[in-house]
Amino acid sequence: MAFETLIVEISDHICLIRLNRPEALNALNTQLLGELGQALREAEENEKVRCIVLTGSEKAFAAGADIAEMSQQSFVEVFGSDLFGAEAEAILRCRKPIIAAVAGYALGGGCELAMMCDFIIAADTAKFGQPEINLGVVAGMGGTQRLTRFVGKSKSMDMHLTGRFMDAEEAEKSGLVSRVVPAKKLMEEAMGAAAKIARKSALTTMAVKEAVNRSYEMPLREGLLFERRLFHALFATEDQKEGMGAFLEKREAQFRDK
Numbered sequence: 001m002a003f004e005t006l007i008v009e010i011s012d013h014i015c016l017i018r019l020n021r022p023e024a025l026n027a028l029n030t031q032l033l034g035e036l037g038q039a040l041r042e043a044e045e046n047e048k049v050r051c052i053v054l055t056g057s058e059k060a061f062a063a064g065a066d067i068a069e070m071s072q073q074s075f076v077e078v079f080g081s082d083l084f085g086a087e088a089e090a091i092l093r094c095r096k097p098i099i100a101a102v103a104g105y106a107l108g109g110g111c112e113l114a115m116m117c118d119f120i121i122a123a124d125t126a127k128f129g130q131p132e133i134n135l136g137v138v139a140g141m142g143g144t145q146r147l148t149r150f151v152g153k154s155k156s157m158d159m160h161l162t163g164r165f166m167d168a169e170e171a172e173k174s175g176l177v178s179r180v181v182p183a184k185k186l187m188e189e190a191m192g193a194a195a196k197i198a199r200k201s202a203l204t205t206m207a208v209k210e211a212v213n214r215s216y217e218m219p220l221r222e223g224l225l226f227e228r229r230l231f232h233a234l235f236a237t238e239d240q241k242e243g244m245g246a247f248l249e250k251r252e253a254q255f256r257d258k
């Protein structure tokens with residue numbers, strides 16, 4: 001499908017999705033979030049795609065939900081339509097790994113979108129923030145919950161209550177992002193990580209996502225059992241035999257997702 005607010009390219013098993021509303025610093029409006037959900041569904045269904053990279057521009061990953069679109073909406077409209085509820089679900093439902101490659105602003109819904117991805121690689125120009133307090137609202141797409149789990153209560157409260165931005169160095173130190181690279185190297189680094197993931201067994205990458213995400217939702221004991229059972233279950237796959245066999249034969253594994 002052709003998109004107006006995204007640029008989607010698929011090559012070498014990687015689906016690169018670029019948010020493309022430069023006039024509004026990639027602010028997330030209904031159209032963009034709808035198209036993003038659709039692009040992710042298509043990537044999920046496309047057997048050639050094994051990893052997804054989500055990025056924005058050099059200046060902004062996304063500067064938040066579109067304030068112009070939201071400003072005049074009533075409670076009845078946002079509650080009645082469950083504003084952005086279905087769109088957020090589409091991102092969370094994706095079983096293929098999604099890497100957020102963030103340069104520039106990732107604010108409000110933009111920061112929340114990055115946190116919904118599986119991990120974040122940041123350019124040294126990245127700035128994260130939950131400045132919704134300046135607009136008289138709180139975060140609405142997971143910011144109070146996810147940021148707190150990433151960086152702890154004190155820093156999360158600081159970010160949400162003051163609305164200040166966090167630079168890439170602080171984001172890495174506090175566990176929000178997995179790596180920081182010079183801005184010029186961002187896409188090379190993100191695509192390199194995606195290429196590495198694309199060579200793994202897709203069954204195993206899905207299992208990793210399920211297990212790590214369960215750590216947010218289950219008591220530790222249940223999470224450990226879930227992980228152990230997944231580990232056991234993967235012994236039913238050809239990819240487990242191939243992976244372990246290849247190690248013993250000192251060659252690179254050729255996974256077939258079976």
Ligand code: DAK
Nearest residue numbers: 024025027063064065066067068083084107108109140141
């Ligand atoms: N919405 C709409 N337009 C935006 C925008 C935004 N979030 N951010 C920037 N723009 C537009 C600006 O209006 C400007 O447009 P023109 O005036 O040129 O037409 C253009 O992008 C360039 O922005 P600036 O001129 O402001 O650029 P600067 O470099 O001076 O400043 C900035 C960059 C990122 C610091 C500044 O633009 C800024 O503070 N932007 C707003 C950041 C913000 O407050 N973000 C949080 C938005 S609230 C929910 C789910 C999610 C959410 C809510 C509910 N549910 C599931 C219920 C999320 C809420 C939010 O994200």
